[in-house]
Amino acid sequence: MLQNAFNHYINSFRGFSREIWILTLMTFINRAGTMVLPFLSKYLKEDLHFSYSQVGTIMVCFGAGSMLGSWLGGKLSDKIGFYRIMIFSLFTSGIAFFILQYITSFIGLCISMFVIMIIADMFRPAMFVSLGAYANKENRTRALTLVRLAINLGFAAGPAMGGLIIMNIGYGGLFWVDGATCILAILIFWLNVKEKKKSKFTDKEHPGEILTHSVFKDKPFWIFLACCTITGILFFQLFTTIPLYHKEQFNLTEFQTGLLLMMNGLLIFFLEMPIVSYVERKKLNKVRIVTYGALAMTMSMFLMLINAWAGILVVMMLFMTFGEMFAFPFSNSFAMSRAPKGHEGRYMAIFTMSYSLAHITSAKLGMEIIEYYGKKYGHLTGYQANWIFMGFLGIISALLGIWVYRLTIKEPQQISS
Structure with missing residues (x-):
């Protein structure tokens, strides 16, 4: 076995x-x-x-x-x-x-x-x-x-x-x-790597691709980007508000916070590639997998509302890690699959920009919520307000994923890459 x-x-x-x-x-x-x-x-x-x-x-x-x-x-x-x-x-x-x-x-x-x-x-x-x-x-x-x-x-x-x-x-x-x-x-x-020259082509030569006149007219792609931006905002809480919460609510040391983050890295190292291989072998729909990832991240945020038991941080990290493994690799793949030949660069540029935006937004948004509600109702209440807000953002992300799934299955040419 x-x-x-x-x-x-x-x-x-x-x-x-x-x-x-x-x-x-x-x-x-x-x-x-x-x-x-x-x-x-x-x-x-x-x-x-x-x-x-x-x-x-x-x-x-x-x-x-x-x-x-x-x-x-x-x-x-x-x-x-x-x-x-x-x-x-x-x-x-x-x-x-x-x-x-x-x-x-x-x-x-x-x-x-x-x-x-x-x-x-x-x-x-x-x-x-x-x-x-x-x-x-x-x-x-x-x-x-x-x-x-x-x-x-x-x-x-x-x-x-x-x-x-x-x-x-x-x-x-x-x-x-x-x-x-x-x-x-x-x-x-x-x-060690030689440049791969671009071949001459027109989009009509690639009937298996989803073709759009412009990235800006690709409606499913933009809805999907909104879904990805939200998952990014939830994920980046791991490096902004959550370490502070570890200290203030549970009095964890930097070493203990580091161990939780190390668990995240080790699980990804051992499990992500087999998960991706399984999804590819079974030809499962990638947008659905990303949506499951958004739901797992959402659950991780709501789990943070349980603040009387430090063990909940391990459970929360498990949900966040599996959410990350479902959401991120298949998001990359889906974004690439939307791009017509010769337009991959602009699609991946906008895709990576969504995570840059999430990185900027995540820290600012989380800190502002914690500070505002903390001053009004007490410091730890500020954190609770942040987890509730992030959880509802996650629900929106999952709903956007379902919307993209329904749009793409109606397309005449199903995404297969």
Whole structure:
């Protein structure tokens, strides 16, 4: 039985091209080296002594740059190709991180964070397009999942190493490591993966695709984006309001909060790829799976209303983790499947922008609710109000998923990729 399960797990990693494995390695190195971001607010507050308001403003510039970079990356991937965009983005942002440590003024950091994130986040839609190019139709979702595993492993390793670097060298060391890993990752890609040239085509040559005149006229895609943005808002609570709640309601240490987040990462590492393989083998509808994910995340928010037992945090994390495994890999795959040939970049740009928007909105929205209701009715009531609000947002997300499902099954050509 155990041997069978192990064989199924190993088999779920088979069938990828060499290019996909190199992309995965590159992503792991890049994400493991992304040490500045987890400590950015601490660096701005504790090292540069900015006020909370100034830190918030710099983070808004960070988010705005991320959104613009995502859009530009997708647009330019369609125009000049994903390969050049990926190389330009990682190499240039690597150099930019070296320089960033020497900028310490408020205005300077607002401008530089905005510019760096434009360059850095041009990479994301280009990378999604590259997966579409180097993975075949049958294993595209699994390829996306493989890269997500690399991202999760990288993020698990990065902050721990970042903490050691700060203790021994200082914050300056983070910028050197972050910049160096960006450059190392893209050198590995450039030396081992050759550019895949675009073939000449018109949309009529691809009758299996869902064709739209413009991304802006693709109604199911935009409703789906709203669903994804909400799931993103719920998920990012894990890194904003929930760690604070752990401390204030249950007096958990940073280590205990870290263990809960580690459980999330380990479950994803061991279970996400088999789940994706199962869904692909059974040819289950991806929008329905995403909707189940939205419902699981919604349940995780409502579970937080139980505040007399610390064990509920483990149960909540299980629901959030399964919600993440159902929602995120299949969201990527569905978004890619909506794009006509030659327009993948702009679709994936707008898709990645929805998560940039969720990242900005999640922290601001959650903190504002907690502060407003906390001042009015007591601090912990503020958290309860936030969980209720997030839970109802999640219900809206699930309803949007059902709407998209009904729209897509009525389409003359069913999505199959």
